[in-house]
Amino acid sequence: MRRLVGKTAGALYIDVLMALLVIAAAGFMVFGLLIMHKQTSKDNEYYAIADQIARLEIETIRSEHGYTLSNCTNAALVSGGPQLSLLPSGAGKLTIASSALVSGGKDITVVISWQAENGPARSVTFNTLVSANGPNP
Numbered sequence: 001m002r003r004l005v006g007k008t009a010g011a012l013y014i015d016v017l018m019a020l021l022v023i024a025a026a027g028f029m030v031f032g033l034l035i036m037h038k039q040t041s042k043d044n045e046y047y048a049i050a051d052q053i054a055r056l057e058i059e060t061i062r063s064e065h066g067y068t069l070s071n072c073t074n075a076a077l078v079s080g081g082p083q084l085s086l087l088p089s090g091a092g093k094l095t096i097a098s099s100a101l102v103s104g105g106k107d108i109t110v111v112i113s114w115q116a117e118n119g120p121a122r123s124v125t126f127n128t129l130v131s132a133n134g135p136n137p
Contacts, residue, residue: 039117039118042117043116043119043122046087046088046114046116046122047122047124049083049086049087050087050090050112050113050114050122050123050124051124052083053077053081053083053084053090053092053112054092054110054111054112054124054125054126055126056079056083057077057078057079057081057092057094057110057126058108058110058126058128060078060079061078061108061128061130062128062130064078065130065132066096066106066108066130067104067105067106067130067131067132069096069106070096071096071097071098071106072094072095072096073095073097074093074094074095075093075094075095075096076092076093076094077092077093077094077110078094081112084112087112087114088114088115088116088117089114089115090112090113090114091112091113091114092110092111092112092113093110093111093113094108094109094110095108095109095111096108096109097109099129099131101129102129102131102133104131104132104133105129105130105131105132106129106130106131107127107128107129108127108128108129108130109125109126109127110125110126110127111123111124111125112124112125
């Protein structure tokens, strides 16, 4: 067996050290991507839940002749928002106002909000117009 001496032995140690540093850096990058993917997936899940709650609320109001509802600001949801408990600090607000576009119509705004994990508050807002005559003024 041949012994490495001189510059060759020192170069081998440096090569091994550099390879370990590259592998460690790649490992940290993959770990960071996995954590970011998990957070993004959770955010997307919360947006999907909030979207479903808002759509349910809009459909409930439309099916119950929402144009007959009284004007209100930041009221509780008509449907009760049964899925709000799936959102961290989930809350739903309903605003009903007389429409400026359609006589006897109502502008409906549904806001679903929650507190994102390790981040700012998030919300989804849906708007619709309901009237006794349907979509045609």
